[in-house]
Amino acid sequence: MRYLPLTPADRQAMLGTIGAQSIDDLFVDVPESARLSGPIAGLPMHASELAVERHMTALARKNIAAGEAPFFLGAGAYRHHVPASVDHLIQRGEFLTAYTPYQPEIAQGTLQMMFEFQSQIARLLGCDVANASMYDGSTACWEAISMARRVTKRGKAILSGGLHPHYVSVAKTMARFTGDQLVTGVPTFSPEPDTLDLINAIDADTSCVVVQYPDILGRIEDMSALADACHAKKALLIAVVTEPVALGAIRAPGEMGADIVVGEGQSLGVGLQFGGPYVGLFACSEKLVRQMPGRLCGETVDASGKRGFVLTLSTREQHIRREKATSNICTSSVLCALAMSVHMTLLGEKGLRQLAELNHVGASAAADRLAEVDGVELVTDRFFNEFTLKLSKEARPVVRQLADKGILAGVSLGRLYPGVEELQNGLVVAVTETTTEEDVETLASALEEVLA
Structure with missing residues (x-):
């Protein structure tokens, strides 16, 4: 049975309120070539569950698994x-649901896991504090740029040519709605990243400089000089890490002066999974914590003096007045964060x-x-x-x-x-x-x- 509570008149009234003539007006940003003009070719309008299962299995066989x-x-x-024990542990009943606990203090197991995850990520990235995960690396990158605007009251972000183009694309999409100016480039076949160019580009309007470490070509650069140049102009340095395993061998960005460090945690515990879901990492210096998106879990004691965990800071729009919210991210990829945390714990x-x-x-x-x-x-x-x-x-x-x-x-x-x-x-x-x-x-x- 289909659930359609709205009448055509209801829909028309809603469209009129937002100034749209039809539902199609809501999809004008989707390229015409990407829209379906009818049913998907080759698929029947009706099929049995068994037939659909066989058909999808045949399609899946065309993939090459890693x-x-x-x-x-x-x-x-x-x-x-990924050790088999990771999958075994995350499927325990205490952890299996990744949904946000809306009465969080009841979910002590989930909160403790988040607290441990935050502790691991803060140490891994070399920062004072980390949040309890985000969607993925690209959206975490944009959230960092948005946070830099709030902190510096400036609207120009300089993005390194070595930053992953998908991350740049997400930032451009979001900047359309915030008015941020993004200065972007592309990498060159040079043994060195574009650090000197970035330093020369920093001015009084710059909110932040965003670099990837290692960058899209795999290059590694000490970012200490870049951090000093940013701070001299009262701008923030944002470092993006897409391969956290690298931090077992090279210095953490926070140790070189990065103010905000974000990244993708997929490498540890999560697996490729043909594209997702993944888990975003976000960490920063303690002085910036009030502007950090997402949520923080903290350790405390209860009335009996026993150890317990609570949501210490949660500044999304469901927990704070809308205009005061630092982010509207509601899903924190907790199950993927748990998988990453378990893998890191097993490794040590x-x-x-x-x-x-x-x-x-x-x-x-x-x-x-x-x-x-x-x-x-x-x-x-x-x-x-x-x-x-x-x-x-x-x-x-x-x-x-x-x-x-x-x-x-x-x-x-x-x-x-x-x-x-x-x-x-x-x-x-x-x-x-x-x-x-x-x-x-x-x-x-x-x-x-x-x-x-």
């Missing part, structure tokens, strides 16, 4: 081994460092081997587990040819920057502890054949 082929994809989403500090070492050693060996292939040039020799190759041919067709051979070779820069001619030959390759020497040799041999 573990079924030599896998070198990265660029913001990474394949790591020593385990995380060992995992990072495995990643870096494997990536270094892979970069050396692939650089031996004729027609392949390594862009930078300072990276963690992801690096960029400059091929002698356009990378997108090469990636397709290798996919036909059952090799997921990496992410072409032409896919990420379709309009930037000088980047079309770039290929971003990620290597993790799941990548074997045989995988690397298979990729190298296939590249030799395709580039010949």
